[in-house]
Amino acid sequence: MTVVILHPPGRSLPPYPEWLAGVATDLVLVTGPATAAGAGYADVLSIVDYETSARVETAVLDIAERTDLTAIVAVGVLDQIRAGGLRDHLGLPGPGRDTAIGLVDGVRAAGLLADAGVPSLPRGRVRRAVDLYWYAHRWGCPLRIRSRRVAGWPTVVVLHDRDELRAFTEGGLPANQEVMPSLMAEPVVAGERHRGVFALDGDRARAMDKYPDAHTFTELAGGALSAVDAMAGWPHHVEAVSSDEGEWLVETISCDPTPATPGADFLLCAVVRAQVGQLPALARVV
Structure with a gap:
């Protein structure tokens, strides 16, 4: 039984052998x-050209021809x-x-949430500067611009008013936005936040700890994971x-935590083990 691990260069290496002890005969690291x-x-x-070449895929296919390949582990968003x-x-x-694209691409995930009726922040793709003016007209300022294809959808800039919007778009948007859009826009909601590490258990999520409005947030998280078609567990x-009207809205979903993500180690270990069939039974509020 062989498990292949895809690990992008430049990222610190987690203790994969420790986390996967007893679930595979051989671990093959592709990096x-x-x-x-x-x-x-x-x-x-x-x-050598890990991030830009198809050699990663052909390497995995070669391994599958030679061994009993049972699972592929990937934590980076592109590797997913x-x-x-x-x-x-x-x-x-x-x-x-x-499924992976739905989990990784912020615009795709927002569309899936909306289609499923899950309360979430509205989002739109950014291809041209005029898109930002449309979103500012539709939602008002401040306007948050995020990377849509990076783990956790990090903030690029917050445009507080039309002057900042004009300054941001004066030099034009980053190249290739129309061909390969990598930005998205959303209104800024500055209400109370809750966050947690969740895994589906059947068709609902459960939380281990109690905190204000835990039931509402837990049900919201379960609906969000169902909407993006996540594998059970x-x-x-x-x-x-929380919006100005007191409604809870899903803001971000990620299975590729940064070191600053609350519960990052817990989540990363759970993500790795889930990919070899060791599904966590519970979620953790962080």
Whole structure:
């Protein structure tokens, strides 16, 4: 039984062998050339152009031809899409490519939430400068611009008024937005926030700790994970914000935490183990 781990270069290496002890005979790490792997791997494949080439995919296909490949682990947002496509092709368990895109792309996720009737922040893709003026007209200022294809959808800039909007768009948007849009816009909601690490248990999420309005937030998180078609048990960090009217809105969903994400180690370990069938039974409020 072989488990392949896709790990992007430049990112600190989690203790995969420790987290996956007892669930695989061999761990094969596919990564960039600068990663110091350490012990616990049956093989380490260094791909020079890891982030831009199809050599990662062909390496995994070669492994599948030679061994009994049972699972693919990927935590980086782009690698989750890669892994989804490979699972589709090889017939392996876990989220496929379409599911991965829904979880990774902020605009796609927002659309899935809206279609499912889950209360969430409205979002729109940004292809041209005029899009920002339309969103400012529709939602008003301040306006938050996020990276739509980066873990946690980090904030690029908050435009507090039309003057800041004009200054931001004067030099034009980053190149290739019309071909490969990487920005999205949303209104700024400055209400109370709750966040938690959740995994679906059947068709609902459960939380281990109690805190104000826990039931509402827990049900909201369960609905959000169902809406984005997450695999049962697939853990995510969900953050919700209270609107001026007191309604809880899903703001972000992520299964690729940054070090600053509350509960990052807990979530990352749960994400890795979920991909080899070790599904967590409960969620944790952080």
